[in-house]
Amino acid sequence: MDNPIAPLIPEQESSQQSPDTASPEAVLKITEVFYSLQGEGLTAGLPTAFVRLTGCPLRCSYCDTAYAFSGGKPLTVAQIIAQVSDFKTPHVTVTGGEPLAQPDCLQLLKVLCDQGFQVSLETSGERDIAPVDPRVIRVMDLKTPSSGESQRNRLENIMHLSSADQVKFVIGAREDYLWALKMIDEHSLDQRCHLLFSPVFGQIDPAEMAAWMLTDHVTARLQLQLHKSLWGDEPGR
Ligand code: SF4
Secondary structure: OOOOOOOOOOOOOOOOOOOOOOOOOOEEEEEEEEEEEOOOOOOOOOEEEEEEEOOOOOOOOOOOOHHHOOOOEEEEHHHHHHHHHHOOOOEEEEEOOOHHHOOOHHHHHHHHHHOOOEEEEEEOOOOOOOOOOOOOEEEEEOOOHHHOOHHHOOHHHHHHOOOOOEEEEEEOOHHHHHHHHHHHHHOOHHHOOEEEEEEOOOOOOHHHHHHHHHHHOOOOEEOOOHHHHHHOOOOOO
8 A cells, every 4th residue: 555645445344343342361372472673564663562372374484483383371361461561662563373373362452452552463364354453453464375375365354454454475486476466456455455575584585576576666565574684583583
């Protein structure tokens, strides 16, 4: 949605609802709660509290958070809120793994919003985003062919995206790039939400991808993973 004069497609009505009452006693499996700079998306560079939920049903070829597939520690929503509050930042990102694989993630998101945090959710796009609290900014992947998981894209999610949301394409090859252009065109994604093109770290030359984007006048934002430039693949960063 980088063209400010482009008309926006209104968010569709959802048949599902976010939980009316959120329980601070709901328990989630958590890999880590940490404080860092947001490395991706429209708020890149902002000090942010991260809540990384354990578990993911996908196995993307480029995954850099395999340590979140299993293990984790049970924490109540109230305990998570207490830890997040200690970081003294209004920005909270709930990530994974695939956070929506734990149904009580919806409770966590609602309580965080109720507490006044500015909340974003990073999701693979494999789960239904319709019940997510509408105050949450959804940063949703559309899995490209080289991820090995593009058949898991839940395309029904597209109709639930709002103009505040972000769709991310992780691009590891020219084939992925062309696939992303096709998806944007077929689903008018540039009129629906913000678009991010993220080159797979160490696999594709970002400068080459930038040249493709300029040649094709792509209405997406090139994003380089700030946290990887600063700290590499260190967990908790
Ligand atoms: S969805 Fe995310 S956490 Fe899950 S395998 Fe893919 S990159 Fe890793």
